Amino acid sequence: MFTLLVTLLFYLIVIVQGVHFLGGTITWHPLNASATGSPVAIVITQTYSWTYSKITCTNAMIASSQLIPDGGYSYIPTQTLDCISNCASGASGYVAPSIRPYCTDISAPVGTTVSQRSDIVYLYSGDDFSVAFQNKAWRALATAAEATWSISTHFIIKSRSDNGLYNNAPVATMMSPIYIPVNQPTVIHVPVADADGDPMRCRWSTASNGVDECGGVCPPGSLPANTVIYPNCTIVITGTVVGSWYAVTLMVC
Structure with missing residues (x-):
């Protein structure tokens, strides 16, 4: 399974005060699409x-x-994108890059700074491990005054059976926060793509089996009641919500 974690915020009121983190994504792909060596x-x-x-x-x-x-x-x-699962045997060659990104976009009226960085690491065929950016002080949510977070991605470095090349992880092109009406049914489509043309699906992230994909914002507890996510990466909010921030963390597979 080749996975991408997407972490989003639903914004359900006009003004809210909070702390500094608003979510993000981590994705990866081979630098050379036709690479076959190790x-x-x-x-x-x-x-x-x-x-x-x-x-x-x-x-x-x-x-x-x-x-x-x-x-x-x-x-x-100083923080780096550290290995969190199968590190001893599955992460040969991995040197954790910094998490500190470069300024890419701002909106003072919306209250958002967007940032990004890309790094090259050298991994070996057969590597199979998870990494994450983990910390605390997520913007205050309806479910927590100051939540922790864990944004993770899973590396599986092996040749594809159909063409002998290394796989590309899927990509989501939506960033948080997302503004939606209070107490109105809302449908959110998360745009996703896969460079290899593989079928894709979404699932709720979890904190289980030694891999923490969501920290203190694990669904369904971090979401309004009666929220549903479908395998085609469509999120439907039908329940009555109070005015505040909610977080959703999902995996695109």
Whole structure:
């Protein structure tokens, strides 16, 4: 299974105060699509959203490709995308890159800073492990005043049976936060794509079997009642909700 974790926020009121993290995605693909040897160069792309008032990029910083400011959060300059599962035997060659991304977009009215970074790591055929960006101080949710998070992705480095090439992980092109009406049925379609043309499906993320995919925002407890996600990556919210933020963490497989 080749997986991508997508972490989103549902915004259900007009104004809310909170802390600094708003969700993101981690995806990966071989640098050379026709690579067949071992080790193989793998590009890891991390995309994260932040509260603009806490992590404030500027247009000048975007134009000059500057790293996001740390905003007083000491972990940002030093934390790495660490292996969290099957690390001893399944992650040969993996050197964890930094999680600190570059400024890519801002919206002061919406209150969001968007950032991204790409790194190349060299992995061996047969590697099979999970990595995650984990921390705390997610924006206050209806279910928690200050939630922890775990954004994970799973590497399986092996040749495909159909063409002998290495697989590409699926990609989601939606970022949080998402603004939806209060107390109205809402359908959210998460755009996903796969460079290999493989069938894709979505499932709720979990914290089980030694792999924490969601931290303190594991569904269904982090969602409004009667929320349903379908295998085609469509999220349907039908229940009555109170005005606040909710988080959804899902895996695209």
